[in-house]
Amino acid sequence: MHFRRTLLATAALAVAATANAGTMIENANGYTLNAKGQLVQFKALAFDDSGKLVAVGSAKAVAAKAKGFKRVDVQGKTVLPGLIDAHGHVFGLGEVATSADLYSPASLQAAQASIAKFAQANPQRKWVIGKGWNQEIWKLGRFPTVAELDAVVGDRPAAMERIDGHAMWVNSKALEAAGITRDTQDPEGGKIERDAQGNATGILVDTAMDYVYKILPKPTDAEARAMLDGALGILSSVGLTSVHDAGVDVGSDRLFRAYADQGKLTTRVYAMIGDVGADFDQLAKSGPLKSYGGERYALSAVKLYSDGALGSRGAALVHPYSDAPHTRGLLFNTDAAIGSKIEKAMKAGYQVNVHAIGDAGNKQILDSFERLGKQYPLAARRHRIEHAQVVQLSDIPRFKQLAIVPSMQPTHATSDQNMAEQRVGPQRIKGAYAWHTFLQQGSRIACGSDFPIESPNPLHGIHAAVTRQDMQNVPTGGWYKEQAMTLTEAFRCFTLDAAWAAHQEHAIGSLEQGKWADFIITDRDLFKVPAEEIGKIGVLETWVGGKQVFRK
Template sequence: MRLTPLALAMAVTLPAHAATLIDNANGYTLNSTGQLVRFTSLAYDDAGRILAVGSARAVAKSAPNAKRIDMQGKTVLPGLIDAHGHVFGLGEISTAVLLYGTPSLDAALTAVADFSKAHPQRAWVLGNGWNQEIWKLGRFPTAQELDSVIPERPAVMTRVDGHAVWANTRALQLAGITNDTKDPAGGKIERDAQGNATGILVDAAMELVRAAIPKPTEAEARASLDGALAELAKVGLTSVHDAGIGVPEDRLMRSYADNGKLTARVYAMIGDTTADFDQLSQGGPVTSYANDLYALAAVKLYSDGALGSRGAALIAPYSDAPHTHGLLFYNDADMRAKMEKAMKAGYQVNVHAIGDAGNRQILDGYAALLKRYPQAARARHRIEHAQVVAPADIPRFKALNIIPSMQPTHATSDQNMAEQRVGPQRIKGAYAWRTFLKQGSTIACGSDFPIESPNPFEGLHAAVTRQDNAGVPTGGWYRNEAMTLQQAFRCFTLDAAYAAHQEKAIGSLEKGKWADFIVTDADLFKVPAANIGKIQVLQTWVAGRQVYSKP
């Protein structure tokens, strides 16, 4: 993934007009009931609020003195929304080793060595994206293997799912991790047959080494945010839900919003209910800041780990590793206490749950707490990922009005190992989008960037075809759980907005909403499904201001 500072460089402030009229467009939007609507013109006022959408004649009457912009028949869509990403993480990968898609351990080690040589000033060498399943190792890599290319400086490489790190010996030493270090609650230090730490730290154990990594400077944080915003604008994302921030990130987001530099709307979740929550929640949830550019009204918690690293908590043992069930981060009482603390403070509670045991723990917690605090149901609580769910638990999402916040590209990325992990029966409750939709659940779609590409058209493609970017597998992986194109489009627009209580402000192009829209090089509703992921964004507009134009 190549990050460029295009979004901020291309940002322009339009001259003041009573209104602006977008004309001669091949436009598509959803209305308030989710029906697909065509339009050729759109008008908005100088504040960026939509005045009218429809035919050229009808819209012109609503904005007679408007400045006209001719779209020359190009396709115009509502700005797309990613309901689960990590904004600063997206920016940070531009300054780290990129191991995404490396075909072998040797290729990954070469990439680390090349980066290390090119950046001799880096005190720590950090990277992202390795996946031992692609390497066909049949095991995790080791610290000694990483030592072979970078022995002197500490090096830490994060797995593709973000739930395991691969550290070299120097990093383990600086973190104080020895063969005698005990596994932390909710985490695991991988060990060899002799009980020696191998260099792989899973879930909560990752924090042992991350605590030793120097915190980013403010300049580095600004560079990360600039890089992320550039990439989001480039792929047509006008709004994102940031799944876990703290005090420094909140401060920087507000500063960018205040100074007109936040070129995508951010609905942020406070990471955990610890010290940062205590500080950030003093004034209660922030539902709208700087004309809906920023909100801080949710809390992000973790129930378990990820499937690829076998950290996801399963009710029965892993099919390909019968000695383990994975890891619940907290016991039921402690998990419920965190949920209750956020809920009582008025926040939407969004909990990461991948395995069926993790999902069940959180559903049980919601059932008990919503019975105790029925008014809290209005917060539209969510389970992030809802990836492997016991079939008997799927109806509970609807009964409790819990939103499954799901990432279509997770399914197409995980197809190479998911069924090995859970077997042929449990896989029927995994990535079960159609099943959730049939029962009336509202799915909020996202990508979990930078774990997956932030490009929402790749997500739309995966949702509709159940295939990866290369068209694998033929016919789609468990195609019976695919979405229709309109369902997927709604999932990345109106329903993602609903999951943030923002459906009256964004998510579709309707009178009174913000003029957040994109212009694309192809018609989403006419291209073959196989080509959806290849659609390119030509322009991105937020509140009627252009924040990106394809060079």
């Protein structure tokens, strides 16, 4: 019910427009960054009826430029620039609300109960879909099996995505529908887990999931709109005024544009085309779309993949996994193939953002950028490596040398702390989740969450960045605390540097004259609460382009 109320309130506020010359927010406890990235405070801000800021500063100075403006007294509450998530999946977030919840269950038995309950409540669905399982939390010491899913869903196909989106747990009906038998070959960049007899165990890793994805029913237009409505309601409620959507297709691009046209895109979206296949060929006909619908939408980047994820041991490592010496993970493409994909996107003028988690995955992409940089200058495009999670210490300086942006997700570190060092050992962990090392060399980190894999709440991300602890403040003292960010660094990577990583620092990321009036009002002062309470700060109001899109 809370979720539904949030959607209704957001929808009502999104269409409300105030007919006046402008608005002045006064009596604020305001913080922003200036053009140099330095933290500054302000007492008031004012924006015109187009939603652009005309003044930010002292009450007197702002009032002088806001004569005749409507005044809103925020009674000393904290005002911050709208927060930005540099890596998320908008429709994936909306889809969570319409799938079996596997994020919450702390055991296999609880997960089975959740799936069974969802299946019983949705008898009309041809497939039972779930998201969010994590065998590490279940303390299984193994992946779940096809028989364990058959036990709760045996009448129709069922497919459950792992929390990182890089492994899928399926039942017998799904294996049958996908045509997977003991004779089915592993695809390049993927793996069908098998038992001692060579039979599929029900776990598909990385590109092996495509056997199922290609036969899953596509959402109807109404279902897609419901997903987008749900996601936008959540994003506004946690103070996100802009997100970078890491992988869109023709259908989602069409819907984003329609929502921008209709004034319904209550969070700005900087979208990346998923891969350089058919969707890219269609969407790239007119070249990069740098701004659309009052800078509510952009489509000027491409998302590619180098490898899988650490939790499912799909991340590609230079040396074998410390806890599974028989494997090094999976590179999705040969060096030549990924280089060809990157070049295709570069040649068409797009920013190239490549998922790379393992040290071999990161090295492959850095090598590709270095080779192609001789023909296509790198710095101007601000190409990115998404995650940059486990990097050889010798490769970290190459990000700065090649002008590659590390796009990182602080909550991944605090979620992965229960298994990361087991996977890579005590030496490689020194180059993992190494935010301080990147910042010290002068790299600008674009921070995100990878929602719905993690919570989209950016204050959880700032909490993780500063404390190196999860939301229960575990472990005491922080996990590899020497890699933590300062509070200002964390604030900057969720605002100005995230905007910069999307070529949007001229318009958003800080509260400065001429930029959009994207801001949030919070119930506590980010810069005065104890660090362990940062993640508990609540968003009271969210404004985008001078319009209130959320109120608690």
